[in-house]
């Protein structure tokens with residue numbers, strides 16, 4: 001029986017309700033993984049412990065949408081951020097003035113979008 005994604009994403013979602021950005025760390029090799037991972041991409045182990053991330057990371061890439069999807073006001077920007085702890089995630093950027101390798105910090109909101117990254121200097 002395939003494990004359900006919900007099982008591997010629930011601690012992440014529950015963390016957001018507590019204004020915490022959480023990630024998984026493999027119990028065997030200690031490498032960090034993004035939420036929703038079924039097995040460690042480094043050693044194959046399927047056991048993880050959850051940790052709270054600092055929220056700080058590097059912006060690897062981003063895209064600005066000028067056409068609305070899901071009713072969002074345009075323009076809006078989605079960024080791929082590599083957290084200092086290692087995992088990568090996609091999230092909204094607070095505004096559209098970003099460049100690659102910017103250092104960003106997560107702001108956890110109480111409703112969607114749950115995570116918004118802003119420049120570290122704004123934090």
Ligand SMILES: [Zn+2]
Pocket residue numbers: 026027028029030031040041042043044045
């Ligand atoms: Zn591992």
